[in-house]
Amino acid sequence: MHDKSEHILVVDDEWESPIVGAVLRTLEQEGWKTSVINPQFSADIGHDFETETLYAIETIHPSGVLLDVRLGEYREDQFKGLEILHKIVEQYPHMPVLMLTQ
Helix, strand or coil: CCCCCCCEEEEEECCCCHHHHHHHHHHHHHCCEEEEECCCCCHHHHHHHHHHCCCCCHHHCEEEEEEEEECCCCHHHHHHHHHHHHHHHHHCCCCCCEEEEE
């Protein structure tokens, strides 16, 4: 059993999708707190997700991260999640990360 104050950070550009919604509901029903990274969309969406994800890890101190592989609609964003994973592993080597894609 986990501490009810434990937190899961969700990083997915389709956070309003039924799949992500179901994951969030299940986590919350199990007693987890959840936070979703939802940057205001700009020309460099991948950079926004990276910046906000790393800031959230630093401030929220989540127990784990659910991270989408692809963030954004453009070809250059296709594997942005993997770039973010690399930064998380580099800066927070003990942070559990589960990669997902729809």
